[in-house]
Amino acid sequence: MEHYKVPGIAIVIIKDGKIVLNKGYGISRSDDSIRVSTKTLFQAGSIAKSITAPGVIRLGEKGILDLDRNIDEYIKNWNLPKNPYKKPVTLRMLLSHTSGMINNNYKGFPQNEDVPSLNMVLDGIGKYKPAQLDTVPGVRYQYSNVGYGVIQRIVEDVVGKPFEIVMEEEVFMPFDMTHSTFERRRKGNDENISYAYNRKGEIVPGYWYNAGIKASGGLWTTAEDLAKFMMNMQQEFSKRALLEMITPVKATYGLGFNVKGEKDTVAFYHSGKNVGYTNFMIGYVQQGDGVIVLTNADNGGYLFSEIIRGISDLNQWDFMKPKELETVNIKKEVLDVYVGTYELTLGVDLYTLKVERDGSHLKLIDLDENNEEYPLRALSETKFRDINDGEKVDFIKDKEGNIILLWDEQYRFKRKETVKEN
Incomplete structure (x- = not known):
């Protein structure tokens, strides 16, 4: 935690359908010297989507919603x-992120400022882009926060209650x-709310940000509550509904x-990233095992990866097994060629x-994800690996000789030319 500048963390481990570890470590609020406890609330980031989905499915089981009906039939209070x-x-x-809807990945709004209405966010405000389709629906997986904003609009329009009330009744x-x-x-x-901390371990201005779309990133929760959610999914949730949720539609989602x-x-698993919070939860369907790690820091991903790898290795779980790769030393002149x-x-x-x-x-450095950093190690002069997640980062050249960064063997990033001043 000291190395990664992560002030606070909460961990729950589930084995055979029972919680065997539920503990908080470190500081929740440094200016008040409040420590992380089992009751500390963290922003869950995109883990909110994993809570939204069963809520919608339960509405489907009640006949209130139909997952396969044209959404035009449901939306009343937005164009x-x-x-x-x-x-x-x-x-x-x-x-399932296959609607063809674009993605909005803005960081939200400081807690001491007003948050625009859902319709204003869907229509595009500030750095949020208007909700729109840029791909034929159902053709491919394309992660979309704004797509979950449309889900939130539908839930509120059909049920006639605020989204948070519906999720309280259907899930919490x-x-x-x-x-x-x-x-x-x-x-x-x-006072159980943890502050958010940046990469330097400093409190985020305004203490935290509130998400513009609740359904995609507005969940406040504890590690223990997510453990209860996971165990309910494993043991109590209807088998038909669970099967729907864990059957990939496209890619692995x-x-x-x-x-x-x-x-x-x-x-089944999901990560969650909001400004100053980085989280992860994963569980086996059949065995009743699982891990939840919540952190109050932008660097929390590095830490939870190490923790989950360690837990997986200890229990011989196939969650996030450690991998050993033989790396090589590359001359700095070669490395400098790839800088840029x-x-x-x-789409758009x-x-x-x-x-x-x-x-x-x-x-x-991912400039679209709050400057998330990925340390790379060389396997050769052109092949590199992110040592946190094992993602492949290769450098190749196109027909014109331009350097291309190939991410995960499929996404081709072209280097932006720099103009040198005389």
């Missing part, structure tokens, strides 16, 4: 942009999640969850990565 494609969008597509109460909420928080609401493994080793800014356009979205020297190595 959905015209679908330029012949294929309609459904809730199943929105839940049935799953005994007594410390979770989608309500936006203000400083002074609850089901309904509200990433999925890995097969047969008796299927695991790289861009990729997908522009993604930007930056490569910098990190001593005798390279590091990759």
Whole structure:
């Protein structure tokens, strides 16, 4: 925690359907010297999607919503942009990120400022882009926070209640999640709320940010509550509904969850990243095992990766097994060739990565994800690996001789040319 500048962390380990470890470490609020406890609230980031999905599915089981109906039939209090494609969008597509909806990845709004209405966010405000389709619905996986904003709009329009109330009734109460909420928080609401911390371990200005879209990133929760959620999913949630959620629609994403493994080793998982909070949860479907790690820091991903790898190795779980790779030392002259800014356009979205020297190595910086850093190690002069997640980062040349950063063997980022001044 000291190395990564992570002030506070909460961990829950589940084995055979029972909590075997539930503990907080470090500081929740440094200026008040409040320590992390089992009741400390963290922003869960995109783990909110994993809570939204079963809520929508329960509404489907009650006949209130139909996951395969055209969403035009549900939306009442917002004007959905015209679908330029012949294929309609459904809730199943929105839940699985296959609707063709663009992605908005803005950091939200400081807690001491007003948050625009959901409609204002969907229409585009500040750095938020208007909700729109840029891909034929159902064709491919394209992660979309704004797609979950449309889900939130539908839930509120059809049920006639605020989204946070619906999730309270459909998920929190049935799953005994007594410390979770989608309500936006203000400083002074609850001393159990952990502050958010940046990469230097400093409190984020305003103490934390509130998400513009509750359904995609507005969940406040504890590690223990997420453990209750996970155990309910494993033991109590209807088998038909669970099967729907853990069956990949496209790529490895089901309904509200990433999925890995097969047969008796299927695991469902999701990460969560908001300003100053970085989290992860994963569980086996059949065995009743799982891990939840919540942190109050932008650097928390490095730490939770180490923790989950250690727990997986200790218990011989296939969650995040450690991998050993033989690295090589590369001359700095070769490394310097790759330094620069790289861009990729997908639909209407522009993604930007930056490569910098990190001593005798390279590091990759995701400029669209709060400057998330990925330390790279060389396997050869052209092949590198992110040592946190094992992602492949290769450098190749196109026909014109331009350097291309190939991410995960499929995303081609072209280096942006720099203009030298005379």
